[in-house]
Amino acid sequence: MTKKKPKSVVPNHLLREERERRNWSHKDVADRIQLPDSPTVGRWERGMTFPQPHYRQRLCEVFDKTAAELGLERSRAAHEKSATQDAALPVPSPAVVPLSPIAGEPPVARTIFIWNVPAALTSFVGRQQEVESVCSLLTDKDIRLVTLLGPGGIGKTRLGTEVAHALRSYFVNGVCFVSFAAIDDPDLVLSTLAQALELEQGTALPLLEQVKHLLRDRHLLLLLDNFDLVRRAAPLLEELLVVCAGIKILVTSRAVLHSQAEYEFVVAPLAVPAVASPFKAEQLYEYSAIELFVQRARAHLSSFHITEQNAPALVEICQRLDGLPLAIEVVAAHSKMLSPQMLLNMLHQSLRVLVSPLSTLPDRQRTLYNIVKWSYDLLQPSEQWLFRHLALFADRASLEDITALLTSLSEQPLAIVQGLSTLLDNSLLQKYEQEEGEPGEPLFYLLEMMREFGRETLKAQGELERGQRAHARYYLELVEQAAPLLKSAEQTHWLALLEQCKAELRVALLWFVERSPVNAASASMVSYVSIEEGAEDAEDAAWAPTACALRFAEACGKFYGLRGYWSEEWYWLRAVLALHGGEGVPAVVKIRARVLRRAGHLAYRLRYLTQAYVWQQESVELSRAQRDLVNLAGALTGLAWTLYRQKEIVRARELLDESLTTAQSSGDYWSLANTLERVGRFEYEEGHYREARTLLNESIHYSRQVGDRESLARILTTAVAIELAEGNIEHATVLTAESQQLAQELGTRPLIALVLDSKIDIVLAQEDYASAIVLCDERIALAQDLGDRPTESRVYLRLGKIALIQGNLLRARIYVQSALDYFQNQQDYSNITRAQTLLAEIEQAS
Incomplete structure (x- = not known):
């Protein structure tokens, strides 16, 4: 296939000049042409995309210009190339595309272009x-x-x-x-x-x-x-x-x-000769199964070619393999050592004696199983052990992870590198070279069919349960090792590492969940002992499935939060909190309290305030009983902010005061830094800017000592709000620049979104409303990408305020009413008050 040249981008200066001449924002244009997502206008101006015919016509009507005057005419060739694309896209009807957000619904997401299809290497x-x-x-x-x-x-x-x-x-x-x-x-x-x-x-x-x-x-294709x-x-x-x-x-x-x-x-098999009659060598290339065999054989033996002598064996090999591409590739990989006739002889032997025990599988699946087993039998015993234990990994794994896990399972010394090399040579193992920006070492993985065979073999050998248990333990230890480092200067490295093994984390956590009791009756059958009763018993108690599932969920929390995998975390938190067992064991109770705090924090973020209250309250009670001061401080702040959203301000202040005292007593600087920020943010919300500044300065001090760049960047955004409240625009700009640099280094979109909030506040303080509108559009688009509906509504309040200042009362009312509807639905009383106050100002200006 011919490689396409990259598409050149030609900005549409004419369209932009006409818009700016009228002092219109992207949102103004979008509203006038009934375009759901205003950032698309900016992409048209930058030449990244081209308007569909429906919108080209509307632009000409709104600007009262011809297509040529707006730079909307394409060359004949370009027009013909895109004709089918434009025709395929559904054109929104003006009757169904809203001019403004509808209550309870987010605005239409940004125009997207997705291309993540893997590139072929053969x-x-x-x-x-x-x-x-x-x-x-x-x-x-x-x-x-x-x-x-x-x-x-x-x-x-x-x-x-x-x-x-x-x-x-x-x-x-x-x-x-x-x-x-x-x-x-x-x-x-x-x-x-x-x-x-x-x-x-x-x-x-x-x-x-x-x-x-x-x-x-x-107009998009999902390839599942x-x-x-x-x-x-x-x-x-x-x-x-x-x-x-x-x-x-x-x-x-x-x-x-x-x-x-x-x-x-x-999907039919590749074409093979119908009978084993004599063929001329050049004729065999017409059959795709033969062509594939030759190409893959040449990858291992460059001199390989079809001859009159080896042609019959090649034909029979492809016939016996049913023209299945993967089976052909496995066999052809041995061409460096074995001739086609020798390969055929070995294939005959394996097919006669090695039949899959999986009687429920279809015949063609059993053929593949036999082919894999035949290749497996060519390995030395140590290589066979390595191959089947590689099936414990759900996805790609690093050499370090493979070595650590399999060494713990083997009773004999392992030559891991040599063994992996042998499996690679036999096409039983795949190697993935990391892309730029990923951890540098290569990753190794089995094809799905190979992995399935490996697991069946592990089961037949009585090794599967022990191997899965070791796999789950290994990744529990890994996430617990990573958890504190995700709050340190090594944050970026560990984020990338956990991202790389995300599939393994999922499998390991699932293993613990599936082996944990899900009701009190089954929990009573599990033996738990006190950690103080002895080292040997403590080891057994530490690996109790319920305790391990809770530990896993807690350790993964920071990773999920930084990456914005909130729905995934929500799934697992609810799953582990439904488990039973270990209710009287202090170690289990302690970790459950931490998971409850984490779940309550996420429920608050998602504005499930009732559930957030229940979980945070239970976490507070358990943490007090266990004297877990770090978790108690976090749970108290979470409970306080939940109550604050429900207008219980006095109770919220009492809890925040207690949380600060608790964090100070804990001696944990990370906990203290974050507690100071949350208390300072409360003082800011209450209008006590001097007290808020003092608390935030102290929070920043401790955060810098810890080295957690995510916390520092987030805390700095709160400090920006306080500086702006006191009119210190210059200092706020300096703090925003630092937080932006930290966010870009980490590359986490939730944090980048917070920094964008600070930038909006700064231009608003400078009364640069045109820039504020552009940034608000960008912030809404990012919130949509993150699924952050609460932030979208808060941005609508900002846009409503801007519209009020500019005298556009109708637009201001639409923005603010949309936000108010959402906040009322979530019972977010503090933001309800803000929206109602702004509506009153709009009514007064009417």
């Missing part, structure tokens, strides 16, 4: 006709969901990605590739999809509604890979198709989804 052999057929289906207006069906190893994923490349220019908003290889729980499909769409959730609005909102009116283990989530796909008229879905699966919208496309 040539694509023999399936151009299939690519064309699938492309034809996906461009048929009556077909919305296509499932590529076939056994493991048939090449469904590769065919799907080739189709995506072929249709890249067709889908205007791109292609989103989502792999479900690491999960088997249908309940995780939605959050996995949201993460692939970079929709980091943290809002009271249901996650499904957030995804629908992002995809609505988009390895969906068979989560196919019970197929109704979710139908629901998305109903609501999002512009999307199409391409699924790879071993099993039919049984969806009403589904169009089944069976």
